[in-house]
Amino acid sequence: MNRRFALVALPLFLALVAAAPPRGGVRHTAPVPAPIPLADTVRVVVTTDLGPIELELDGKHAPVTTANFLRYVDTRRYDGMTFYRAMHLAWGEQPSGLVQAGVRDPRKLLPPIAHEPTSQTGLSHKAGAVSMARFAPGTATSDFSILLSDMQGLDADPKATDPEAQAGFAVFGHVVAGMDVVRKIWDAPRSATEGEGALKGQMLSPPVKMLTVRRAPLPVVQPVP
Numbered sequence: 001m002n003r004r005f006a007l008v009a010l011p012l013f014l015a016l017v018a019a020a021p022p023r024g025g026v027r028h029t030a031p032v033p034a035p036i037p038l039a040d041t042v043r044v045v046v047t048t049d050l051g052p053i054e055l056e057l058d059g060k061h062a063p064v065t066t067a068n069f070l071r072y073v074d075t076r077r078y079d080g081m082t083f084y085r086a087m088h089l090a091w092g093e094q095p096s097g098l099v100q101a102g103v104r105d106p107r108k109l110l111p112p113i114a115h116e117p118t119s120q121t122g123l124s125h126k127a128g129a130v131s132m133a134r135f136a137p138g139t140a141t142s143d144f145s146i147l148l149s150d151m152q153g154l155d156a157d158p159k160a161t162d163p164e165a166q167a168g169f170a171v172f173g174h175v176v177a178g179m180d181v182v183r184k185i186w187d188a189p190r191s192a193t194e195g196e197g198a199l200k201g202q203m204l205s206p207p208v209k210m211l212t213v214r215r216a217p218l219p220v221v222q223p224v225p
Helices: 004-009 009-016 063-074 163-167 179-187
Strands: 041-048 051-058 082-088 099-101 129-132 144-147 171-177 203-216
Touching: 004 051, 004 082, 051 063, 063 163, 063 203, 082 179, 099 179, 171 179
Parallel strands: none
Antiparallel strands: 041 051, 041 203, 051 171, 082 099, 082 203, 099 144, 129 144, 129 171
């Protein structure tokens, strides 16, 4: 039952709210600077109202998704945005579920990116994983989730008959420090009335602000004497 729920219902839970362009059909965005060459591993610190979360992004195995996330970081489009959702699952070892963040201002959104399934990247939806939210494959923009529990039902399953289960969601990194902050976000108050459909009761009230999102140096590995 649990796996069926994850494969069938969670795509709806993870869907983004569509960002319509302003009146006149024109979306104005700031110029995007030339990208920094993508490294195999990139550290990013998300500084929130509740503390910092350090992410390690996998540019080697998920280059498209990682490069997209870094474009939002380098143009500071995540600054001032929020973690706005905490999904609590009743089963499994607690805490079980995820938190979700992203750019809610349509003027700051970049074009959607190609989908990188876990069957291609070799990554998986384990506790601490960072995963892109989306509608259909190929529609992901800025929104991402951090998992508090293993949710491999969100991995791509090429043998599945359901197209959503075949595609799964795109993991592109994991938390290396600050899971206690992720837990605080997950534990934050939620509105009983905000949100539509399956999202009702999952919206944080108030949302947790991302003050800054910045690249950080990788730790220096000392040579073995």
